[in-house]
Amino acid sequence: MIARKIIAIASRDYVTNIRRKAFLAMLFGFPFLMLIIFGVQAYFGSQMKSGSFTSNAGFIDYSSLNFESNSSKLVKYSTAEELKTALLNKKIDAGFIITRDYLKDGNIQLIVRKGELTKPGEETALNNFLLARLLESVNPDVGKRIQDPANVQTFEIDRNGQESPGNIFKVIVGLGIGIALIFSLFMTSSFLLQSIVEEKENRMIEVLLSSISAKELMAGKVLGLGALSLTQMAVWFGLALLFAGIVQSQMASQIGALQLDKLISPAVLLIYLLLFIGGFLLFSSIYVGIGSISTSMREGQQLSSILILPAVTPLWFMNAILVEPNGIISRVLSMFPLSSPLGMIIRMNLTDVPAMEIIASILLLYISVLFFVWASAKIFRAGMLMYGKRPNLKEILLFLKEA
């Protein structure tokens, strides 16, 4: 019967929150936003990498090299006036002047219309053009190598000496999962906070506590919103798989197989799930405590916003983690319970984290979950019945002792 009541509370919170416009906007808006960000990044990245001119440009050669254009997008002019006129008449978007002493000092003057910048990749295209012209007299194979000296192929070696090709997608997927997890975690925790503060503000709480214990009420809420969070993650994961499938079928020749099964093994997925559930329980129990001592939603949000800082610390120290995934900063951030859900996921995607460290991180996370659930349940029971006044630290300590 008690489990039935917990489920009734969980169902109500789940249904109420899944209908929220903010939730639906985030559920479908977040992947869409990510898609736009990655799409824009990929577009500019490809522009930078392509090495050829994407818009019309012109040049004058004052050096003794007498370069000729090899592209329809790059027009050679004989005087600076002609170049400037073409630029102002928008026949070209950038003008390059190869100076007289170019061979000695390498100086190139770039002219653009006032207030405009060159397009991404334009300078790379110029470099490629100059390099190709300079290497015309060199052996073609040597010339190719000078232009592209190292085609790096990364191989990873594990503890057993097994070699496997490195996969940049692994880092991207890991980082994506970590960020999605933190987003989902904070969003549903903030719904939990809202639900508690609302029930306190609406004076519903005492009615509920006359039917169900404070622990059951808390359990029901955490269960309902935990399910909401998992729904969100499942939808995002599904959309990500769908997108990956489309990309793979359309661009297999360019990017090679994504091999998602190799990116996330079932064991790794289980660790992610444990970190996610632990992180959710940790933050939601703290949010329950905050909600029960807050007198309004605004006050609750102000108090809870402090928690976001430690949770996203791994993103601040991203460079340090990338350089030294087994360094002291990386280790601390993947062990400290408030930052470990994100810290450990990022680290696991960069290096082979020893199993003992993963176990220790999960254990620390769940031990702190036990502590915060205990403390929050006590604060919740006493704090929920205080209307219009936020208890001070002394009173909170009293709740922990007496409630």
Next chain:
Amino acid sequence: MAEEIAKMDSVSKTFGDKKILEKISFSVGKAEILGMLGPNGAGKTTALRIFMGIMNSDSGNVRIFSKPFSEKTKESIGYLPEERGLYKTGRILETLVYLASLKGMDGGKAEQRARALLSEVGLSEYANSQISELSKGMGQKVQFISSIIHKPKLLVLDEPFSGFDPINLQLIKRMILKLKEEGTAVILSTHQMEHMEKMCDRIIMIDRGKQVLYGDLKSIKSKFGKNTITVSYNGKLPKTIEGVMEINDSGNYAELKIGKGISPNSILKQLINEVEINAFELKEPSLEEIFVEVASR
């Protein structure tokens, strides 16, 4: 007393150094209404919260249906707290069914009962309306329904009449009395003495956390004695009357509070000489008078 339904025995509670309740004991029987009286801040709400298992006591115990309080017990109790409200979103029927499910009620039965009660309070056409569409008074009727939807054996009402207009107040009063007739034990805490006096079988009065009065309403009244005389008269009432401590004169009707040991006959003798008497009656003290007297001690 009828079959005992619930009992609070010697319950004490302190917050930090502050004593909120000191050895409070009372009981309520089947088909009985127990009135809980006390000035603001006396500790009534804390006593009721402990009674409902929402708060723990430092010492003493609560027994309901002759058993120690348990979470399961809550299913047989209805509670209307003083600080009450409703969700801002959701439909009325849906909310009532949800609250009934927390009392262990089956969905179908809960809906049937909710519809019947909504009809009884004149809100049947609002069953599928949003809560936000209700007026304050309508909202309070829905809150009252939520406390009795599961046909509780014990009903705890903290200031149930506050905010009701006289017509709805009578309606709620009738519903409480009907529940009593059906065998429900009711604990009623209110400041409105006239209702308390007319509805309650027994009284407990708490002042500054202490139980200062407890017992059968009739015996409490007789303990305080008949010390008020009402007089209907023509003429001019003297400003002072020997043996009378307080005169409440309305022109041709007066209430005279007599001192201890003063014979009503001596007052009548004095009045006969001064005014023409139409009626002369010796009255019991009202609950309000007892309340004021005890609280001002």
